[in-house]
Amino acid sequence: MIQLNDVHMLMKKSCLLAMLCILSACSDPGDELNSEIDPVILEDLIQHTDEFEKEVYSFENGLHLAVGYGIANSIMIEGTDGNIIVDASDSVAEAEEVYSHFRKINSNPIKAIIYTHNHGDHTFGAAYYYNLEEEKPMVIAHESTSEYVERIMGILNPIISKRSSRMFGTELPSSQVINVGIGPYLGVSQSPIGYIKPNITFSDELKINISGIEIELYHAPGETNDQLFVWLPKHRALMPGDNIYRTFPNLYTIRGTPHRDVKSWIESLDRMRAMNPDYLLPSHTKALTGETIMETLTIYRDAIQYVHDQTIRLMNKGHSADEISNMIQLPPELSSSPFVREFYGTVRWSVKSIFNGYLGWFDGNVSNLDPLPSEDYAKRLAALSGGEKKLFEALEKAILDEDMQWGLQLSDSLLALNYETEATNKLRQKAIQHIGDRALNPNKRNYFLSSANELNPNYRAQPLLPQTSELLSEISIDMFFDILSVRLNPEETKGILQRVCFEFDSGNIKTITLRNRIAEISSESKNCDIRVKTSEQIFKEALAGVRNPLIAVASGDIDTGGQRTNFLAFLSKFAE
Ligand SMILES: [Zn+2]
Known part of the structure; x- marks a missing residue:
């Protein structure tokens, strides 16, 4: 029987982990800002929007680049009896729109989807392509990509979602968003997320022939650690992912990111230069062909090296990150290139990130150690x-x-x-x-x-996107336990020593031990106070709010061995 107490708990638990999604839904703000776009001050940014006009560009040898359908581009490579998609856009609806154009060019089945890296704007539309035919395409990525996808959805999701939503302006009236620097807008909120976990992965490089196309994939850390670039030797075509686009690179992103290794980024660009490509099809902004490619790759890597080296030089002279960010500007030889205009990353933010990457947060000034x-x-x-x-x-x-x-x-x-x-x-x-x-x-x-x-008095945060069972099945159970660990409320666990063991039908055993107001996650199955038996999928759905956790416990879908109340009380310690 369901008691009132349980209902309270249910309310808390239904949204226990319902923050798994990367970004908030948007587009209908309560209050309009009385902000006006000044066409003079913002002229350059307004012009930059031309870079994202919706269009599918077709090149010789069956290469096609879709620009402007969402924040990121998608690429189709035509093979003999099937096609390959590089980057799957940021939602199922966007992928569908892009494919409606691709399929007119060539409607052969999709044999492979390649993710250049883990970000949602490159992976979240994959389910659309994956589910087109009964015979499923390969999903290819670097071996660390799925871990990074899970990290986006994992322990930092609430804060990264909030800051991403601000950075991309997803809660602003669309009339206020001029563009988002590397695309017209972020559209992930408009349809379900369709991430598919990669099933072919590699560490340093992978050479593979798909439908007669020779494909070489190289691990190329830069904008992300799992970044790869695609090289088609026969086409002499390079797909650099997000390691180059037509704005200064995001050496640091203000939505928050682990440190981006600037030296590796330069090395990755040098490996691309060594290929001497005839075509460069980036994952954001338009394609390049011919001689401009080498010129642009060189300017880009030089701009990054300039900021890196000059930051270190001034660090070694004892300047703080704040000081250096006011001291460094790109010299005219570099700043004249349209590829390093600050429409995404900026030199100032990069300097601080480079400083922090090498020396951490302490600027060396004693006043700031314990201010x-x-x-x-x-x-x-x-x-x-x-x-x-x-x-x-x-x-x-x-x-x-x-x-x-x-x-x-x-x-x-x-x-x-x-x-x-x-x-x-x-x-x-x-x-x-x-x-x-x-x-x-x-x-x-x-x-x-x-x-x-x-700051508008009537402001209400837009709800996060609902989770789907399909998406949850692509995410490992480990991530859910990591999230539980960082959601433990220490106020509610004073003096509690308790062990709850989960035996999943997959054979996986996960254990949470509450001790000293922390939750230790292990696979220890002895001395359990509560033994829970269920499937990984049911447990994920209950935590994510896709399934009613109270009903799952009451019905025995989550079997608590007769300790229903104790188990619900245990779970409530992880609620907001
Ligand atoms: Zn991207």
């Missing part, structure tokens, strides 16, 4: 200014003078003091919007305008 907590600092700043009211007046003046970054920093202190929060936030919103409206970098622009939007 005053922000509230304490704000109190002293206010006292020095003649009181909190004076600090607030300084904020008002900063906004009036359009001294917006100063205004933002003042508002940080006032918020730390909880001073006139509503009025402070209104002024803060003005500063954020002002800066966002004038930012030529779309990541910065979208991030700022989204943040301004979030």
Whole structure:
């Protein structure tokens, strides 16, 4: 029998892990920003949108590049009795639209899908191609790709989703998004995610013949560690994935990323140069042919090396990351190339990431090792200014003078003091919007305008996309236990020593031991307080909210060996 208590728990648990999805749904914001696109200030960014006009470009030898149907391109390579897709776009609906054009050119079956790397805009449309025919295509990627896909959906998902949503402006009215630097917009929210786990993987290189096409795949770390490039020796065609596109590279992404190894990125570009290609079909922005390819690859790798080397040079002179980010600019020999305009990555953010990659967060200045907590600092700043009211007046003046970054920093202190929060936030919103409206970098622009939007009193975060059973089956059970581990609420586990063992019908055993307010994950099956028997798929669905966890427990689909209440109480310790 279901009790009221259980229903409460159910409410909590139904959304226990319902944050597995990469990005929030969007497109219908509650409040409109009263932001206007200034055609003069933003002229270059507006022009950059031409790069993403919807079109399928066809080249000799059966190569076809679909640009502008979503944030990332898809490529079709025609073979003798079947075709190969390189990068599957970011949703099933987008893949379907792209394929409606590809199939008019050649409707032979799809024999293989190649992921250049793990990002959703290259992998989430794969299920569309995968399910076209009874005979399933190969799904080829680097051996680490599936692990990285799971990481996107895993322990960092809530914060990465939020920050991605801001960076791509997915909660902004579409009229406010000029473009997202490497594509017109992010469309992942418009249809189900269709990720298919790779079934052919490799470590350093893979040479394979598919439908008469000689294909060489090379591991090429850069924008991601699992990045590969595709080389077709007979076609002399290169598909570099995201290691080059027509904007300065995202050596750091403001949505948050593990450190991107800049040296490896340069080496990967050098390996591509060694191929001396006649065609370059990137996964974002338009294709290049002929001599421009080598020129562009060279400028691109030189720009990255310039920023890397000069950052290290200035680091070694004792400068902090903040200082260096104000000291380095690309020289005119490099900055004149349209391939290093800062429409995606920027030199300033790259410098900080390179510094952090080599030396970590401590800038070396003793003041910053254990600085005053922000509230304490704000109190002293206010006292020095003649009181909190004076600090607030300084904020008002900063906004009036359009001294917006100063205004933002003042508002940080006032918020730390909880001073006139509503009025402070209104002024803060003005500063954020002002800066966002004038930012030529779309990541910065979208991030700022989204943040301004979030300060609207009626703002409601858009719900995350619902999970599907199909998607969950592509994700390993281990990731779900990793997520449980970082969701444990220590307040609820004081003095608790408990072991719950899960025996899955796959033969997999996973155990959670609560001890010292942590959840140890292991495969130990002795001394279990509760033994749970179920299938991996049912457990995943219950955690992700696809299946009602309470009903799954009550019906015995999740068999708790008669310890239903204890098990639900155990699970509730992992709820928000
Ligand atoms: Zn991409």
